[in-house]
Every structure is written in C-alpha cells, then in structure tokens.
Amino acid sequence: MQTSTNYTQQPLDTPVLLIIFNRAHTTQKVLDRIRQVKPKKLYVAADGPRPGHETDAVRCAEARAVIEQVDWDCEVKTLFREQNLGCGVAPSSAITWLFEHEETGIILEDDCVPSKSFFWFCQELLEKYKNDTRVMHISGNNYLNGWQRDSDYSYYFSNKVNSWGWATWRRAWQLYDFNLGNYPELKNKGYLNGIFLNKFEETYRLSKIEETIANLQKGDVWDYQWEFTVYSNSGLCIVPEVNLVSNIGFGEDATHTFNQFEEKAKIRENEISFPLRHPRFVIRDQESDRRYFNRMMRDKASAKLKALFNFSL
Structure with a gap:
C-alpha cells in the first residue's frame, strides 16, 4: 500500500492528455508539473490559429515548441491542427483522439496546474x-x-462535473454527444426531473445546456455536453477532499474565464494524503453538492459586483 512519502515512487502508467492553444507561458507551467511525474505516455493536442488573429500563428507555434522540452523516457503523440476548430470542438475531439488509443486517461488543459499527487490520485481511482x-x-x-x-474518506461522490484537471475511461467517454441529441426527449418527457437539488438549480443547469444547444454552431463549449452525459447516464463524479488543480488562466486572454475576481481564480493546488481512504459505498453526497452549488452561486454574484465596481467587497 502506498504511503504519503512513497506514492511518487510508483510509475505513472496512465496516459496524460495535454490540450494547448496559444499560451506558451501557461503551457510551460503545466508541462513543468507534468515533467515532475514523468508519465510514460503524453498526448498533446493543439488547435490551429484563428482566422483574423494576426498573432495567433506565432503564439500557437510558441506553445507547441514548449512540448519539445520533454526530456524523460516518454512516448509523445501529437495532434497539431492546421485549422482552428474552436474551444469546444478542439478539446472534445482531442479527448476522442486519446480514447481511440487508450482505455484510460488524465486530461489537462494549458491553464490547469495540478499537484503531483493529483496524477496518482487519478491513477489509483481509474483502476479501482x-x-x-x-x-x-x-x-x-x-x-x-x-x-x-x-473526513473519514479521501473523496466523495457527486453528480457535478468539474473539468479543470480530471480523468475518465473510454467506456464513459464513448457516451459523449457533442450535439446533445438526447436532451429534447429527456427534458420533454420529464426524465430529468429529480436529478437536481431544487428548482433553482434545475433552472440554472438546464439553462446552460439549452444555451449550449442554441450556440452549437459556434463550437466553443464542450464541458456542458459532458456534464449532460453524466446526468443522462445516472453517472457519478469523484471529488477529492482537497483541491488538487489550480486554474492560472483567468484574465483578458482567456476564452471563458475572464473574471479574475472569481473565487476559483484564487484557489491553489494542494497535495492529498496517501494511502487513500476509500468509501465503503458508492452514493452521491447531496449535502456536499448543495454546499458547492450555493457557494458557486454566491461567488458568481460577488465576482460580478467586484468586476463592475473594481473593488473588494
């Protein structure tokens, strides 16, 4: 059994997918952390330059050049797009590409900096x-x-997807549908009733999915589709007892995470203790989900006010 001091002595056999675009500085920080754990397989997917963005070609090339720094014994596979697919199609197709070759995978985007223990946390639970x-x-x-x-256990079960550093199986990803084809039937026939904590959460979550459907042609979202995949298959998500990945991508050059006043922009990555303390059951923790949703709503409201008035409340 692994201990808190020797878990990193175990080889990292699980393939890692790194999804990048045009931010060499954040890509560098993520690769630096990946280098510390030395996975045996590294998949790197990069979207192409956007039409009409004069600096994209150079910036994309700079981000891709960071990958040339891989200096450990590692099989590196790349999917470097010539055309821009957008920040919805590009990541989702990259994940599909990963699972065309692998049964399991750890997935990181270019602004998600994980702790070292994150990798072994994922690897152990992917196997379990x-x-x-x-x-x-x-x-x-x-x-x-x-x-x-x-606090008896190292993680709990949720039905809420958070995808700033995560892992899954081919068996789960093969259920993914970018176009959300099942949503109208499930919504109209009431199959989604009872999934959510209350009517407020239901309205919020389904509005995000319907907004995604309305803007499918833009192709700039992939994670709401994955969240719906989990909902529509009565799936569960594992949530660690501490945060293991920080997002360093908040700011003006981000696509979705503009508001640097969001609480999530301040949360750092931590290490989790080994050996992991596994629950003896597989049941959704609704109380933790309720606290998370309420906290998220308060944070969003607070962040909007802070951004509007540009001061700390």
Whole structure:
C-alpha cells in the first residue's frame, strides 16, 4: 500500500492528455508539473490559429515548441491542427483522439496546474473503478474551501462535473454527444426531473445546456455536453477532499474565464494524503453538492459586483 512519502515512487502508467492553444507561458507551467511525474505516455493536442488573429500563428507555434522540452523516457503523440476548430470542438475531439488509443486517461488543459499527487490520485481511482459504470468522472477540483461532510474518506461522490484537471475511461467517454441529441426527449418527457437539488438549480443547469444547444454552431463549449452525459447516464463524479488543480488562466486572454475576481481564480493546488481512504459505498453526497452549488452561486454574484465596481467587497 502506498504511503504519503512513497506514492511518487510508483510509475505513472496512465496516459496524460495535454490540450494547448496559444499560451506558451501557461503551457510551460503545466508541462513543468507534468515533467515532475514523468508519465510514460503524453498526448498533446493543439488547435490551429484563428482566422483574423494576426498573432495567433506565432503564439500557437510558441506553445507547441514548449512540448519539445520533454526530456524523460516518454512516448509523445501529437495532434497539431492546421485549422482552428474552436474551444469546444478542439478539446472534445482531442479527448476522442486519446480514447481511440487508450482505455484510460488524465486530461489537462494549458491553464490547469495540478499537484503531483493529483496524477496518482487519478491513477489509483481509474483502476479501482474501471469496471464500475456508475463512476464516470474523476475530478481534481474541490471548491468547498476546506469544508468536509465526512473526513473519514479521501473523496466523495457527486453528480457535478468539474473539468479543470480530471480523468475518465473510454467506456464513459464513448457516451459523449457533442450535439446533445438526447436532451429534447429527456427534458420533454420529464426524465430529468429529480436529478437536481431544487428548482433553482434545475433552472440554472438546464439553462446552460439549452444555451449550449442554441450556440452549437459556434463550437466553443464542450464541458456542458459532458456534464449532460453524466446526468443522462445516472453517472457519478469523484471529488477529492482537497483541491488538487489550480486554474492560472483567468484574465483578458482567456476564452471563458475572464473574471479574475472569481473565487476559483484564487484557489491553489494542494497535495492529498496517501494511502487513500476509500468509501465503503458508492452514493452521491447531496449535502456536499448543495454546499458547492450555493457557494458557486454566491461567488458568481460577488465576482460580478467586484468586476463592475473594481473593488473588494
């Protein structure tokens, strides 16, 4: 059994997918952390330059050049796009590409800096739950600010997807549908009733999915589709007891994470203790989900006010 001091002595056999675009500085920080754990396989997918953005060609080339720094014994596979697919199609097709070759994978984008223990957390749980189709997603994110319902265990089960550093299986990803083809039937026939904590959360979550459907042609979102995949298959997501991945991509050059006043922009990555303390059950923790949703709503409202008035409340 691994201990808190020797888990990193285990080889990292799980393939890692790094999704990049045009930010060499953030890509460098993520690769530096990947270098510390030396995975045996590294997949790198890069979207192409955007039409009409004069600096993109150079910036994309600079980000791709960072990958040339891989200096450990590692099989590197690349998917470098010539055309720009957008920040929805490009990541989702990159994940599909990964699972055309692998049964499991750890997925990082170019602004998600993981702790070292994140990789072994994912690897151990990918093995433990590989045949349990109830579990579809292993998250590196915990935004409960230290609150725990049950400190006896290293993680809990949720139905909420957080994808700033995560892992999954081919068996789960093969259920993914970028176009959300099942949504109208499930919504109209009431199959989604009871999935959410209350009517407010239902309205919020489904509005995001419907907004995604309305803007499918833009192709700039992929994670709401994955969240719906989990919902529509009664799936569960594993959430660690501490946050294992920080997002360093908040700012003006981001696509979605513009607001640097969001609480998530300040949360750093932590290490999790080994050996992992596994729950003896597989049940969604609704109380933790409720606290997370309420905290997220408060944070979004606060961040908007801070951005509007540009001061700390």
